[in-house]
Amino acid sequence: MIYLGCHLTSSKGYENMAKEAVSINADTLQFFTRNPRGGRAKAIDPEDVKRYIRIAEEHNFGKVIAHAPYTLNPCSKEKKTREFAHMVMTDDLARMEYIPGNYYNFHPGSHVGQGTLAGIQMISDMLNDIIKPDQTTTVLLETMAGKGSEIGGSFEELKAIIDKVRLKDKIGVCMDTCHVHDAGYDIAEDLNGVLSRFDDIIGLQYLKALHINDSKNPVGAHKDRHDVIGAGHIGKEAFKKILTCPRLQGLPFVLETPQENLAGYGKEIKMLREMI
Known part of the structure; x- marks a missing residue:
């Protein structure tokens, strides 16, 4: 099995996010820890968190993702x-x-002219400084489209970061289907080949979650423009293969498609469940 969800706003609290997820037949979700542009985070209400956990347990949520x-x-x-x-x-x-x-x-992140190796070192240095042995949260590096000077557009770059992280049981990867497609990994035509390459370079044990987004651009475009499922260059049939792939079972799959409202995500989740 897999867990399906979408990106929800946390501004109204954890309990509200859980209720919204249940309302669209989702069993995972993603949320920003604070304003996506940065800034101060809203204070956490422990009672609100308890109500969220109760709902998540009642509806058998999979692991959820907080996005920096x-x-x-x-x-x-x-x-x-x-x-x-x-x-x-x-x-x-x-x-x-x-x-x-x-x-x-x-x-x-982006090395902005300093060079990929320097950027990788800075990222791993920060991770080694902030990741603690007693934390229960796994930090995920997201696969990127490879535009400009951003790091993470290749599996080799993510591997280089992971190699430098000391607490490897606290690190993983979130594969974004739009991003890897735009980076040049042809998941539409060769999903198993891409996963085998990921396994050879990084190791599938590090793949912890997926962002499932279609792409407005052809493979290898290095653009990073998400599209709704089935409307872009990856295509509906490819997502059926992704959802039913034995190597990806048990992972949370989160939509970041350009929907205008919660109902739109609900329709996409319904379509994806029908594929399964």
């Missing part, structure tokens, strides 16, 4: 930008312990 703000760049050439990423991620990982045993996903 897009503005974080742990390999920026600006020291204050790196320090901001360090501060936010440290705080977020402490907050994640209110819902223990889940995932925290982030974009590795």
Whole structure:
């Protein structure tokens, strides 16, 4: 089996997110830990968290994903930008312990001219500084489309980061279908080949979650523009293969498609369940 969900807003609280997920027949979800542009996080209400956990347990939720703000760049050439990423991620990982045993996903960042090797070192240095042995949260590196100077557009770059992280049981990968497609991995025509390459380079034991998004661009475009399932260049048939792939069973699959409202995500989840 797999777990299906979408990105929901946490501004109304954890309990509300759980109720919204249940209302569209989702059994996982993703949320921003704070405003996606950064800034101060809303105070956590422990009673709200307890109500969320009760609903999640009643409806057999799989692992859920918290997403770091897009503005974080742990390999920026600006020291204050790196320090901001360090501060936010440290705080977020402490907050994640209110819902223990889940995932925290982030974009590795852009080296902005410093070079890939320098960027990889900065990212791994930060992870080694903030990841603690007693945390229950697994930190996920997201696969990227490879645009500009961003790091994570190849499996080799993600492997290089993981190799430098000391607490390897606290690190994993979230594969974004749009991003890997745009990076040049042809998951539409050769899903098993892409997964085998991931396994050879990184190891499938590190693949913890998927963002399932179609792409507005052809394979290898390095653009990163999400589309609704079946409307883009990956295509509906490819997603049926992804959803039913034996190597991906048990993982949370989260939609980040350009839907206007919750009902739109509900329709997509219904369509995906029918594929299964």
